[in-house]
Amino acid sequence: MISHTERSANYAILLLFAAIALWPILTILGTALGPDDAGGTGGLANFPAAWEEGRFGSSMLTSIAVSGFVVAVAGVLSILAGYAFGTMRVPGAAVLFPLFLLGLMVPTEVIVVPLYFDLRTFGLTNTFWGIALPQVAQSVAFGTFWMRAYFRSRPQSLIEAGRLDGAGSWRILWQILVPPGRPAIVTMVVLTFMWTWNEFLIPLVMATDESLRTAPLGLAFFQGQHTSGLTLLAAGAVIVAAPVVVVYLFLQRHFIRGMLEGAVRE
Amino acid sequence: MADTLLAGPTTTAPARRGHLGPSPWHALAYVAPALVVYAAFVLYPLGRAVHLSLFDWDGLTLATFVGLDNYLDVVTDGDLRAAFGHALVLIVFFALLPTAIGLVLATLLTRARVRGLPFFRTVVFLPQVIAMVVVGVAWRQLYAPDGSVNDLLGIVGLGGVARAWLGDPTFALPAVGVIGTWVQTGLVTVLLMAGISRIPDQLYEAARLDGAGPVREFFAITLPSVRAELAVALTLTVIAALKTFDLIYITTGGGPGNRTSVPSYEVYNRAFRLGEVGSAAAVGVTLTVIIFAINLAVARIGERR
Numbered sequence: 001m002i003s004h005t006e007r008s009a010n011y012a013i014l015l016l017f018a019a020i021a022l023w024p025i026l027t028i029l030g031t032a033l034g035p036d037d038a039g040g041t042g043g044l045a046n047f048p049a050a051w052e053e054g055r056f057g058s059s060m061l062t063s064i065a066v067s068g069f070v071v072a073v074a075g076v077l078s079i080l081a082g083y084a085f086g087t088m089r090v091p092g093a094a095v096l097f098p099l100f101l102l103g104l105m106v107p108t109e110v111i112v113v114p115l116y117f118d119l120r121t122f123g124l125t126n127t128f129w130g131i132a133l134p135q136v137a138q139s140v141a142f143g144t145f146w147m148r149a150y151f152r153s154r155p156q157s158l159i160e161a162g163r164l165d166g167a168g169s170w171r172i173l174w175q176i177l178v179p180p181g182r183p184a185i186v187t188m189v190v191l192t193f194m195w196t197w198n199e200f201l202i203p204l205v206m207a208t209d210e211s212l213r214t215a216p217l218g219l220a221f222f223q224g225q226h227t228s229g230l231t232l233l234a235a236g237a238v239i240v241a242a243p244v245v246v247v248y249l250f251l252q253r254h255f256i257r258g259m260l261e262g263a264v265r266e
Numbered sequence: 267m268a269d270t271l272l273a274g275p276t277t278t279a280p281a282r283r284g285h286l287g288p289s290p291w292h293a294l295a296y297v298a299p300a301l302v303v304y305a306a307f308v309l310y311p312l313g314r315a316v317h318l319s320l321f322d323w324d325g326l327t328l329a330t331f332v333g334l335d336n337y338l339d340v341v342t343d344g345d346l347r348a349a350f351g352h353a354l355v356l357i358v359f360f361a362l363l364p365t366a367i368g369l370v371l372a373t374l375l376t377r378a379r380v381r382g383l384p385f386f387r388t389v390v391f392l393p394q395v396i397a398m399v400v401v402g403v404a405w406r407q408l409y410a411p412d413g414s415v416n417d418l419l420g421i422v423g424l425g426g427v428a429r430a431w432l433g434d435p436t437f438a439l440p441a442v443g444v445i446g447t448w449v450q451t452g453l454v455t456v457l458l459m460a461g462i463s464r465i466p467d468q469l470y471e472a473a474r475l476d477g478a479g480p481v482r483e484f485f486a487i488t489l490p491s492v493r494a495e496l497a498v499a500l501t502l503t504v505i506a507a508l509k510t511f512d513l514i515y516i517t518t519g520g521g522p523g524n525r526t527s528v529p530s531y532e533v534y535n536r537a538f539r540l541g542e543v544g545s546a547a548a549v550g551v552t553l554t555v556i557i558f559a560i561n562l563a564v565a566r567i568g569e570r571r
Contacts, residue, residue, distance in 0.1 A: 010378040017371060018389045021452060025392065027414055028404040077300040084296035091290040096297065103308050105561055107509050109533045110550035113543060114314035115307065117325060137307030140300045169288045169296075198397035200512040205538060216399040220516060223403060233403060241400040248395045252388055255395060260457050260498075 037229025059218030078143025086151025103141025336548035359443025368454030402516030
């Protein structure tokens with residue numbers, strides 16, 4: 001059906017757009033692996049140098065702690081709430097569930113201002129909790145929506161059979177419904193991880209202490225220092241992007257599926 | 267087991283709750299932990315933002331009630347009007363351009379049955395998962411006076427237009443916009459590719475039998491079939507354009523002057539640098555209302571199908 005020239009043209013377009021998508025990424029990788037800022041050999045040695053100079057040891061650790069906490073807590077809370085909304089008659093569900101959906105739309109910009117001043121009153125700004133809890137709340141909005149869709153897709157007979165076997169709702173959830181739901185849960189986990197790792201505004205506002213800076217924040221401050229040259233900055237950028245990119249390369253189906261289906265709603 | 271199964275139907279009717287599962291309060295207990303965190307850290311702050319927006323407050327001393335004055339500023343204050351104007355320009359770059367490019371790309375690639383599509387999808391989606399801060403650092407390097415954007419212009423004989431793109435009063439905003447086009451095109455393309463691949467082949471075969479060319483095929487079949495995907499793509503990208511905070515913070519800081527300031531940057535700037543908390547809250551609430559309105563409008567369009 002399709003002519004030879006048309007096919008070649010399509011391959012050319014494919015390659016052109018792949019090249020455009022990769023261009024900034026390869027540029028930053030190339031700079032990071034190039035000669036160091038003093039004109040020395042550089043190469044892989046740029047990474048430990050940037051790690052040292054940009055104090056990424058501390059900021060990466062903070063990012064791991066914050067992301068780990070948000071992913072775990074938001075994940076469990078979302079499974080519980082999604083289970084109830086998906087399989088039980090929750091009183092007031094007609095109001096409560098849309099309220100959770102609202103959270104998918106609320107921009108961080110609008111909540112971060114009152115959050116800062118209210119948490120300051122409780123002495124919670126510049127703490128781990130000030131950075132992590134608002135992100136748990138935002139993730140729970142998506143997670144509840146996502147897990148409800150999964151639990152609703154389970155056949156009712158599965159739950160009935162569990163009840164007949166004498167299992168309570170808690171055991172039905174963890175022993176019957178959660179194990180086959182691994183793909184849905186993995187998708188939620190990788191998306192929450194990506195959003196939390198890449199989040200910038202909340203840690204920027206909440207963390208005034210250098211020891212509480214997350215990795216993206218550390219990179220922004222590294223860029224602001226006039227001492228850091230292009231090579232070290234590029235190496236720092238690669239370090240900050242790497243965890244999410246590596247997970248993406250292994251689990252890309254989950255990322256793409258989640259971001260597309262999650263957006264389509266129902 | 268067999269006995270219980272047989273006994274099943276007779277017991278369901280009277281003891282409905284006992285058989286059909288947990289009591290309502292039991293169900294609410296499953297929702298409660300998520301609800302508490304969500305209410306405390308999203309819903310309550312949202313209400314507080316509306317409250318704060320009615321006051322003139324520097325974040326430290328006593329606040330004075332000013333009614334809707336802060337909202338009036340959104341319409342009358344030159345800086346804020348400029349910021350919302352810049353957001354409109356960014357919508358062209360973040361939403362309209364990627365959608366146009368994505369439509370053409372997805373149409374060509376899905377119907378052409380070229381090999382290597384999975385690789386292509388992985389690559390063009392990659393900008394979506396990279397932290398905006400990193401994207402900003404990378405593009406600053408490309409846009410630098412001795413960066414590869416100017417190198418490329420030199421190679422194609424346009425060395426004369428080379429400049430420090432992000433520091434140029436005229437070109438800084440479009441330069442930031444192009445970064446948005448780069449980030450969003452992959453998302454739109456992948457979304458539309460999924461939509462187009464679901465269109466049954468028979469539709470196209472029928473069109474060909476009717477003698478339709480590729481252009482008529484596109485307008486008669488492809489475009490109407492991916493309406494839902496187009497609506498989603500536009501919602502996601504328009505909202506991304508309105509929430510461009512990290513990118514502006516890293517690349518231009520709103521400058522030169524205020525040439526690249528956007529509403530989300532104004533929220534941060536006013537609340538945490540200028541000490542105009544009430545005004546910041548009003549800008550934030552306005553932004554939220556706009557985002558809700560876009561979502562509602564798109565949901566309406568989707569329903570009308």
